[in-house]
Amino acid sequence: MSLTDLHPALTLAERWAQFKLDNPKTRIRDAARLLGSSEAELLATACTGQSDAPVVRLTADFAALLKDVPTLGPVMALTRNDSVVHERKGEYQKVSVKGPMGLVLGEDIDLRLFMSHWHLGFAVNENGRRSLQFFAQDGEAVHKIYLTENSNDAAYDALVSRFRAPEQNPAVATQPLPAAAPETPNADIDVAGFQQAWRALTDTHDFFGLLREFGVSRTQALRLGPPELVQRLGNDAIVRGLEAAAAAELSIMLFVASRGCIQIHTGPVQRLVATGPWFNVLDPDFNLHLKLEDVAESWLVKKPTTEGLVHSIELYDAQGRNLLLFFGKRKPGIPEQEAWRELATKL
Structure with a gap:
């Protein structure tokens, strides 16, 4: 039962004000769900x-x-x-927006923006x-x-x-997202063709086109991929991987996405702290907070490129949604760090 059911006569503003008084430490994202908003x-x-x-x-x-x-x-x-x-x-x-795509390409703040989701x-x-x-x-x-x-x-x-809007309205119109399309049955997938196309990749960015071409979901691709290029890991792999990277002072890349943005950290990580259900990176200029109990699948994924294989650790929740991508620091046209490759394959 939500707080909407408990206090149907109150406005959203009133319920939100009361909620903050009663629950001062609850974050607004969690409060919205409890308030049915x-x-x-x-x-x-x-x-x-x-x-x-x-x-x-x-x-x-x-x-x-x-x-x-x-x-x-x-x-x-x-x-x-x-x-x-x-x-x-x-x-x-280096901020640029062209149609539905945007980029921020600073040394510290590195973003891929999907502007069709910015409303x-x-x-x-x-x-x-x-x-x-x-x-x-x-x-x-x-x-x-x-x-x-x-x-x-x-x-x-x-x-x-x-950029102040002419109308400062306290009510906004939101629309629920359409339901996700069901996963295509494995029997309807050209698995042999998909595996062959994966082995023939020359750029990691082409992988997403591969998923569309063969009609496979992200986690389905991992289950059906070439066995020498994908391996299921224990869900503690992210903790062990970050600890190993910190100990080796290795520069890594951590990608986290919302619907409208991919944000990338490139560099080392140092201070790793577990607090309750969360595993955290708490460095001066970079913080990461990962709710470990939400990690349902962890994979070591290898993608061929013209510079050799690129290894990543990928995390997914129980709905098959990507939570985090973990790479070694790498620039296009430059081979992957051997130290990262060795770390990833040991996980």
Whole structure:
């Protein structure tokens, strides 16, 4: 039973205000589910249009807005799914948006943006912690940008003023996502052709086209892939892998995706801490929070390229959704690090 059922006469704003009083430590993403709402709808209840409103609705010109984000200077970028939170400090550099695709290609903040999933934007002031937050059509967050102590506050004020929506409505219209298509039965898949095409890959980015061509889901591809190129791992592989990478001071890449953004950390990891159900990286400029109990499948995946095999550790939940991708640091056109290859194959 949700809190909507318990207090049907109260408005969403009233139920949200009471919930925060009763549960001050519960994060808004979790609160939205308990309230039978979405994160975007909860935020919008504070969108009063007054000069001191803690939430300001932004226009949907996200391409132009993103191109102004570099003026903010050092910030913290946050992208998450239900099970993993990826937080990276740095500056937005080399921002570009072309149609449905966007890129941020800084040394620290490295993003792939899927703009068709960006539907709502807000400037948020949470007791002095200021941010820009973006949401999909169902009200789920796709990406957030937080100011830090070194950010340019005046540039933030100017950006919010420039992209402030004319209508500051405390209600937003959200739409549920269409149901995912059912997985194609294995018997209807050309497994031999799929395996042959996988072995013939020359670029890791072509793998996603391969899935579409043969009509296989991500985890189905791993189950049906060439046996010499894919191996099921224990679900402690991510912990052992991060611990080994930290001990070796090895530069790695960690990819975490929401529906509208893939965020990438490239570099070493150092401080690893387990707290309750979460396994964390707690470094000065990079934090990762992984809910280990949500990891249902872990795989070692090898993809052929013109520079040799590329090895990755891939995590999935019980619904087959990708939680995290773990690579060694690598640039296109450069062979994979031998130290990473050795680490990955030992897992």
